[in-house]
Amino acid sequence: xxxRPDTLSTxxxxxxxPTRRAILARLTRGPATVTELxxxxxxxGPAVSKHLRVLEHAGLxxxxxxxQWRPCQLRAGPLREVADWxxxxxxxxxxxxxxxxxxxxxxxxxxxxxxxxxxxxxRRKKQR
Amino acid sequence: xxxRPDTLSTxxxxxxxPTRRAILARLTRGPATVTELxxxxxxxGPAVSKHLRVLEHAGLxxxxxxxQWRPCQLRAGPLREVADWxxxxxxxxxxxxxxxxxxxxxxxxxxxxxxxxxxxxxRRKKQR
Numbered sequence: 001x002x003x004r005p006d007t008l009s010t011x012x013x014x015x016x017x018p019t020r021r022a023i024l025a026r027l028t029r030g031p032a033t034v035t036e037l038x039x040x041x042x043x044x045g046p047a048v049s050k051h052l053r054v055l056e057h058a059g060l061x062x063x064x065x066x067x068q069w070r071p072c073q074l075r076a077g078p079l080r081e082v083a084d085w086x087x088x089x090x091x092x093x094x095x096x097x098x099x100x101x102x103x104x105x106x107x108x109x110x111x112x113x114x115x116x117x118x119x120x121x122x123r124r125k126k127q128r
Numbered sequence: 129x130x131x132r133p134d135t136l137s138t139x140x141x142x143x144x145x146p147t148r149r150a151i152l153a154r155l156t157r158g159p160a161t162v163t164e165l166x167x168x169x170x171x172x173g174p175a176v177s178k179h180l181r182v183l184e185h186a187g188l189x190x191x192x193x194x195x196q197w198r199p200c201q202l203r204a205g206p207l208r209e210v211a212d213w214x215x216x217x218x219x220x221x222x223x224x225x226x227x228x229x230x231x232x233x234x235x236x237x238x239x240x241x242x243x244x245x246x247x248x249x250x251r252r253k254k255q256r
Contacts, residue, residue: 012144016137021213028220076220083218086211092156092204
């Protein structure tokens with residue numbers, strides 16, 4: 001939707017692919033070449049290179065300058081931004097809001113019960 | 129790349145848009161209707177609805193069943209998965225790996241210095 005996506009959008013888009021996440025996971029064990037990164041995947045070199053370009057564009061990896069052996073290295077800075085962004089939602093998955101849901105559910109059930117009672121009472125009045 | 133994206137990929141793709149993240153931020157203040165959610169954006173109802181469908185598909189929001197007033201509610205479960213996934217990379221942004229970078233940088237600088245010295249020595253030997 002944006003001509004120039006913001007940093008966080010670029011990071012999320014780069015992470016929205018299991019192969020790219022697997023590449024990042026591999027790089028936690030140390031720098032690796034394109035050939036080494038391609039090995040676990042049934043994927044052509046160019047296909048892996050394309051993924052690497054997306055990761056590099058998002059600042060999630062850095063690549064060496066050597067023309068032939070350009071080792072890739074993990075850059076975790078953008079992941080810190082993801083963690084910071086996610087932290088704002090922690091309280092929503094840590095139970096308190098599930099309890100609110102339960103409370104609202106109980107309220108609705110009570111209302112339904114009351115409404116049912118009122119309807120029965122109304123019917124009784126009519127029958128009298 | 130996958131016909132059926134995995135949960136985490138679907139979540140990341142849904143989060144890769146600033147409008148969708150703004151909608152989630154708004155929902156931390158409580159449920160809201162499409163009209164209420166559309167208000168802060170210069171965006172048509174259908175455009176907002178499209179974003180809501182993406183968020184709903186990713187399980188990040190739930191919508192009420194009432195046909196006319198379908199309030200949206202935040203569902204933070206998928207964000208917990210994002211936080212868990214990100215946590216594995218925490219040690220990479222918490223300094224220890226920056227220190228490794230610094231160390232490698234120093235090593236390279238030393239090597240360059242040594243190489244320079246060797247070259248000067250070689251020149252001196254030639255001149256003698």
